Amino acid sequence: MQTADLAIHWNSQETQPAMTQPTDDLDLIHRMQAGDDDAVRDLYAQYGHRLYAYALRLTDDPATAEDVTQNTLVTAWRTANKFRGDGRLIAWLLGIVHHTAMKAIRSTPQFLDEAEETIPENLPTPEEQAQVKEEKRWVRDGLQSLSPEHRAVLELIFYQGLSLNEAADVLKCPIGTVKSRLSYARQHLRGVLSRTEENWR
Amino acid sequence: MNHEEQIILYAANQLDEQARADFEKHLTDCADCQADLLLWRSVADEINASDSLVPAPAQLADSALEVIHQPNKLARALRSTGQLLRMQMLIIHNELWVGSAALMVIFLAMALLVERVEVLYFFAPMIAAGTVTLIYGSENDPAAELTFATPISPWKVLLARLTLVSAYNVLLAGCATLALLLIIPPQALGEFVLGWLAPMTFLSALALMLSLWIGTSNALFIAYLLWSAQYASLISFGEWFAFASPWLETYRQFWKNPAMLFIFGFALIVFALWSSGRDQVQWRRSIAM
Ligand SMILES: [Zn+2]
Numbered sequence: 001m002q003t004a005d006l007a008i009h010w011n012s013q014e015t016q017p018a019m020t021q022p023t024d025d026l027d028l029i030h031r032m033q034a035g036d037d038d039a040v041r042d043l044y045a046q047y048g049h050r051l052y053a054y055a056l057r058l059t060d061d062p063a064t065a066e067d068v069t070q071n072t073l074v075t076a077w078r079t080a081n082k083f084r085g086d087g088r089l090i091a092w093l094l095g096i097v098h099h100t101a102m103k104a105i106r107s108t109p110q111f112l113d114e115a116e117e118t119i120p121e122n123l124p125t126p127e128e129q130a131q132v133k134e135e136k137r138w139v140r141d142g143l144q145s146l147s148p149e150h151r152a153v154l155e156l157i158f159y160q161g162l163s164l165n166e167a168a169d170v171l172k173c174p175i176g177t178v179k180s181r182l183s184y185a186r187q188h189l190r191g192v193l194s195r196t197e198e199n200w201r
Numbered sequence: 202m203n204h205e206e207q208i209i210l211y212a213a214n215q216l217d218e219q220a221r222a223d224f225e226k227h228l229t230d231c232a233d234c235q236a237d238l239l240l241w242r243s244v245a246d247e248i249n250a251s252d253s254l255v256p257a258p259a260q261l262a263d264s265a266l267e268v269i270h271q272p273n274k275l276a277r278a279l280r281s282t283g284q285l286l287r288m289q290m291l292i293i294h295n296e297l298w299v300g301s302a303a304l305m306v307i308f309l310a311m312a313l314l315v316e317r318v319e320v321l322y323f324f325a326p327m328i329a330a331g332t333v334t335l336i337y338g339s340e341n342d343p344a345a346e347l348t349f350a351t352p353i354s355p356w357k358v359l360l361a362r363l364t365l366v367s368a369y370n371v372l373l374a375g376c377a378t379l380a381l382l383l384i385i386p387p388q389a390l391g392e393f394v395l396g397w398l399a400p401m402t403f404l405s406a407l408a409l410m411l412s413l414w415i416g417t418s419n420a421l422f423i424a425y426l427l428w429s430a431q432y433a434s435l436i437s438f439g440e441w442f443a444f445a446s447p448w449l450e451t452y453r454q455f456w457k458n459p460a461m462l463f464i465f466g467f468a469l470i471v472f473a474l475w476s477s478g479r480d481q482v483q484w485r486r487s488i489a490m
Contacts, residue, residue, distance in 0.1 A: 037266055044262035052261075053252040066258050073265035139247040157213050158245040159252045164206075182209055189240055 025089035032080035040073055047090055050160060051097050057155045058101040058148045064108070068101045075100065091166040098152065098170050105148060142192035146185060153181045208234055212241035282361075285353065289361040297335055297366070301328050302373060309377045316384050318393065321377055323432075326401040329370040330408035330424050334417045336362040337409075337477065355477040363409065363470070370401065399459035399466075404428055406469035413476055431456050 024046070031039035051072055055065035075096050083092055143151060149171070156167040168175040204227075210216050211224050228234050272280070305328060312320035337359050374397055378390070385393060404424055411420035431453045455461060 040266055040269070041262040044265075048261060049255070049257040052257040053255045056255055057248075057252070066261065069258070070261050070265045070268065073262065074268050077265070077269050136247065139243045140251075143244070143247065154244060155248060155252075157209065157215075158241075158248045161213070161215070163215065164210075179206060183205060186205070186237065186240065189244065193240070 022089075026085065029080055029083050029085070029089065032077055040077060043076065043093075044073060047093055050090065051093055054094055054097050054152075054155055054160065055101050057151055057159075058098070059104060060144075060148075064104050065101075068097060068104055071100045072096045087166065087169060090160065091162060091170055094156065094160060094162070095170040095172070099172075102148070138193050138196040139189070141196075142189040145192065146188060150181050150185045150188070153178055154185060157182075204231070204234055205237070208237045209241055212238060212245050285357065285361045286365060289358065290365055293336060293362060293365065297332055298369065301332050301370065304328050305373045305377055309380055312377075312381060313383060318381055318385055321374070321381065322397055322400075325370075325374040325377065325397045326404040327425060327428060328373070329367070329401045330404040330428070331421060332366050332370060333363060333405045333409040334412035334420045334424075336366055337413060356474040359474055359477045367405065370405070371398070374398075374401065395459050399462040400428075400456055403462040403466035403469070406466040406473065410469045410473040410476070413473055428456075 028039055028043050028046070032043070048069070052065060052069045055068040055072070056062060059065050059068060072093065076093060079096075083089070143154070146154075152171060153167060156162040156170055157164070162170065164175055164178050168178045171178065207216075207220075207224055211221065216224060228238065271277075304324070308320055308324040308328075312318060375394070378394055378397075381393070382390070404427075407427070408420050408424040411423055414420075415423075431449075433449070
């Protein structure tokens, strides 16, 4: 997968290739290592939205996502000297978000029920369908009914613009697992789509 | 190249120009890939649309910095210990501090007057034992109900008070010892300090433990009796008691053995701390209330 490392990212402002460190990122890390409080504020201004979005995608709960994001900043500060600069800063940060969010999910029982992979049964009524754009609706339902692990892969690749390798690093799993999760997500979403289409008829 | 992956990277805009062009060529005649592309485009659109609508909370960097600058565990433990000690300091009767200091001054004066250090040997442990019987239980604690209503466990409260009172007792006896330098040579100081410190530790521990189980006055009576017994001369009670003399000698040796006194003293303190939360002690407390 040599193409995976090439980076014209979907949503990223920077256009550098994945493996070079933008000087801003290095500067942020050095300032955090030196104990500069403003580095945390700048880091949050730069990446806060993406970190929070990922946390929210994983936890599906704004309050938990807030805690996760805050803890991520704290962990990043405390472990700044462990960042060796062999990957992008955003990928390292998302790795911390992922680890923190998974811990939060595991310690809160109600998440486990929600995370179970079920096809939503309460499909919209015809009246509702008229109001909601159907093609939006099935994707949303489909994504909701995926497990956090599967949602995570899609989020990392489509929104965060991570390569398959980087996604594997964030998820702490082999790249093969990333691929098989993508393949599973495809099957699952296709299932939701066809069921929704049947319902429409 | 596997199309299933290719299509995802294409939809996620992660292919370089060459790969992109090649794939678009393939796409025109492959219905499977076209269907998948629609699927992934919908996913990408939905994820990007919903994520860009997510408002990142404004104050998170500052609240993270608050956590970062929170004192660490040790500093927090020290601070809460300090708070506990200050709180207990206020609860212990003022008379206890003043009274034991006054007694110490009287016995010090007596010791200096008769030029006998034994006076202090005898009374310093008794003063200490007397104070520790007054630190726990509803009969001594004006805020007993409050004390037991706080989330701090009883043994911590007891330990805090014991620490305060013991430190004060050692301080008092230490000051008296310095004053006694008027009548003892400086090189005897170490032995002298050990001479009162060890019995003081054991007698206080014993009195504390007894006060938890049988009340302040009973505890004081028994502790003082046991302490004084070593000075008893059985001969004066008549020939009849003479047979007990060897045992009395052993008993006296115990009070002169610092290692034994410290070991048993600390064991008694541990037992007292353990029993501070026990039912029997609670029960006695409720009777006394
Ligand atoms: Zn194809």
